[in-house]
Amino acid sequence: MHATHDPEARRLDVLAELDVLDTPRELAFDRLTALCRKIFRVPMSTLTLIDGHRQWFKASEGMEDRETARGPALCNYAIGQGDPLVVPDTQLDPRFADNAFVRGKPFIRFYAGAQLKISGATIGTLCAMDTQPREFDSEQIGMLTDLAAIAVDELKLRNLSMQDSLTGCSSRRAFRSEGERLSGLAARHASSLACAVLDVDHFKSVNDRYGHAVGDMVLAAVADAAHNSLRASDVFGRIGGEEFGILLPHTDLGQAMVVLEKVRAAVAATPIETPAGTIRVTCSLGGSELGPGHCFDDMLRNADLAMYGAKQAGRNRTLAWIDRAPALAPAARRVFKAGKISFNAGQSAIDCTVRGLSREGATIEVISTSDVPERFKLAVGADALSRACRITSRADNRIDVAFT
Structure with missing residues (x-):
């Protein structure tokens, strides 16, 4: 290869x-x-x-x-x-x-x-x-x-650990492994599967004001409140600093949103006792379901985008991903490749990491999306690929593009 x-x-x-x-x-x-x-x-x-x-x-x-x-x-x-x-x-x-x-x-x-x-x-x-x-x-x-x-x-x-040491819930690696297993089962048996991403609102301000030790106590309390609101068959894992993932087997998107609202309310209602006093926090959640031809990564990515939508809508709320016009074809494969964005007739260049790739487009990550124009050329050296692109969506540090 x-x-x-x-x-x-x-x-x-x-x-x-x-x-x-x-x-x-x-x-x-x-x-x-x-x-x-x-x-x-x-x-x-x-x-x-x-x-x-x-x-x-x-x-x-x-x-x-x-x-x-x-x-x-x-x-x-x-x-x-x-x-x-x-x-x-x-x-x-x-x-x-x-x-x-x-x-x-x-x-x-x-x-x-x-x-x-x-x-x-x-x-x-x-x-x-x-x-x-x-x-x-x-x-x-x-x-x-x-x-x-x-x-x-x-x-x-x-890399061998299956448990997050701070919260006791599944590690990111364990959550991904279980997500891929459940996605395969759901596709094989034509059963429903929902996924969610939970992010603690304004968590950076908690760390800045009270310190990391208190921040860790807040994360552990949020994890307990969320986990206790779920069924025994559901999977709950820590996938980022203040970000958690939820897998809901045999659950469609409508049913999932009822569960996520219950989780949101439980977190908001939890008083967290710390050396700095009682702290309350809220969370934003995005939900999605496994669509036809989709894999676990597609579902998780859509839940993540929905969570960002909940943040932009004011935080402390849940939002469902409605797949009207996916930027990438279902055949897009998960990759991890170095890429380069070029524009201004090749005089300007930005390094990027390519995370999804198909015949029709790609998902890429950059330090800042604000510096990237709507149209540019994407080069992926490992694949000897160079294609003109048009941005179809931006979210945080990620960009979806269609090849033109």
Whole structure:
């Protein structure tokens, strides 16, 4: 297969198999970046994973953002070489002197990154950074490499976990596995299956105001309230930071919306006792059902879009996905490929990650959809594909396009 011979495609295949991108913070990884910061006495440390268009931090210390563009990322340079990348002074290194992250926030002056290598592919780095130049000797490089190896072991271990450690509900991997199994059964036996995505409203403000420890208590309480409102046969899992997934077997969309309204009301009615006092939160839910020719990913994506619709409609409500004009043909397959958006006669380009692909169109992810024009050209190097596109829908950081 072509992907086997293409290092970038192979790297993304391994990253997709881990299914770790956009997952919640986890203590094991937070400890590693905290340890890295203490050992090397640096103000910043990240455990960085790189997909087609961004660097995303599974754990970070001293960084404001959870992700940034891939292009200028120093970690992006690091994954392109076999040995740890050490830059004592970025302003004296011609590769980085004019770098956006050197000249602007977070003003990286020193960088040391050890590669995260799994199954022969480099998926990211564990790095230490400073706003001042400094030396980094061979002993320190050895310690950083050892910490990166521990991070790889933890990534492999979390891949085996079927339970979310904070809330006790299904892990994202377990939820996906069960969703694919139930979707297959529903299609085979022509039975109904509904899916929902639940997102806690204004959760960032809870973390900002009360801290992550209280935020964790809120998430656990929301999970309990939601789970207790469901049937024993329903599946409830944590699929993102403050995002949960629900699977409702033998349930059509109308029946599902009654259940989701019950879940919404239960969360809104739950007083959450914390050291900061009693807190109440609400949630937004989107529901969908398995349509003809659809797979689990189609159903989950539609539920996610409906949830965003509920947010835009004012939050603390449920909304059903009505499939009037799907942007992608049912034959669209789930992929994980690096892509490039080009426009202005090829003079402007934006990195992207292609998540769905069919003969008629694609679903892609970018850092920001606001920078992408309505029409552009999409290139996918791994497939030697280059097609003119027209945007059919935008949601958060995702774009659906039709090939023209």
